[in-house]
Amino acid sequence: MDIVCLVFDGITALDIVGPYEVLQRLPGADVKFVAGSAGEIRTDNKFLALVADYSLDEIKGADVLVVPGGFATRALEGDDDLLAWIRAIDATTTWTTSVCTGSMLLAAARLLEGKEATTHWASLERLREYGAIPTGHRVVEQGKIMTAAGVSAGIDMALTLAARIAGDEFAQAVQLGIEYDPQPPFDAGSVAKAPARVVELLRAMYGARDM
């Protein structure tokens, strides 16, 4: 099973590493990291580099495509070569998935027209610009397309996908393998739950960047 993980400069690392950590454990998984050019890409803050072993033009298809997000996606929404590649790979996939603002790339590639989808909460309403229907759910499944909310939601998405691909029991074994029994010290992980001051603090930080 070919699992293709898109990466790019400015990616949010957990967007792709969360799903990867789950999906690489599927039976027969062969995971390929791919970028515009093969080699190192730097995450959003430049502290961490991941290696893309493949360039886009080396990858012609996938069983599962994972498109992550990060602040960089805003510019990539206008990258016609990348969007054409996403459309071409999607034409071959069993599952096309996204995490966080990776959904904006699927949307810009016109794969979400008329479909429900999710993305990072701060970008949710922008899905409408591409004809998608934003929902506040953490994981949204529409046919073969599965979108996840911000950053850490990719883990929940990938476990959902693992169950579709390999069955509930195997997905549970993966969950146990990564000991995913979340116990966050606060209940502030969504706009609905976070204190208003925390939401405003973060919106102010985001306001300085172009989401």
Place this chain on the structure above:
Amino acid sequence: MDIVCLVFDGITALDIVGPYEVLQRLPGADVKFVAGSAGEIRTDNKFLALVADYSLDEIKGADVLVVPGGFATRALEGDDDLLAWIRAIDATTTWTTSVCTGSMLLAAARLLEGKEATTHWASLERLREYGAIPTGHRVVEQGKIMTAAGVSAGIDMALTLAARIAGDEFAQAVQLGIEYDPQPPFDAGSVAKAPARVVELLRAMYGARDM
């Protein structure tokens, strides 16, 4: 604030990327990835490479040290140079932390003697070999040492640490930034909760490897 993330061949990627994604958002964070030699390291299944920008001998201290795990740690428990480096860095830290079997490296470095600690559930009892006191908690804080359970528990540990360093409100803003409002599709993330068949399935898989 110098945050030093140890990486090595055979690492479990999420062990380090989970905490990294949280800690890099702290005010003034400067995160360094360090390995025996600078350059690419490959994760447990070889599909993903991370880049260590620094070698061990270039890093003489840290405010926060993060030691991740993976199947590779079993062999590294006998790596005297690495253990000496961990002890030397720990002598300079405000916080020394581990995720998953990274705790076994702290234990082998004799940093957990007489202390409560946690690690991946499948290795928990082995902490006793080094005089540590295993507990089933997801995050264990003992003085300046904070250990986390398996793989995904590093996110919970890092949010707990973020609150200690930057306050509860800032930690909540980080949690909202990574939209960490976990909704796993199953409740099978701990040995206590997973169906017995799932635990046995995974134990059989692990039995083929030397934990």
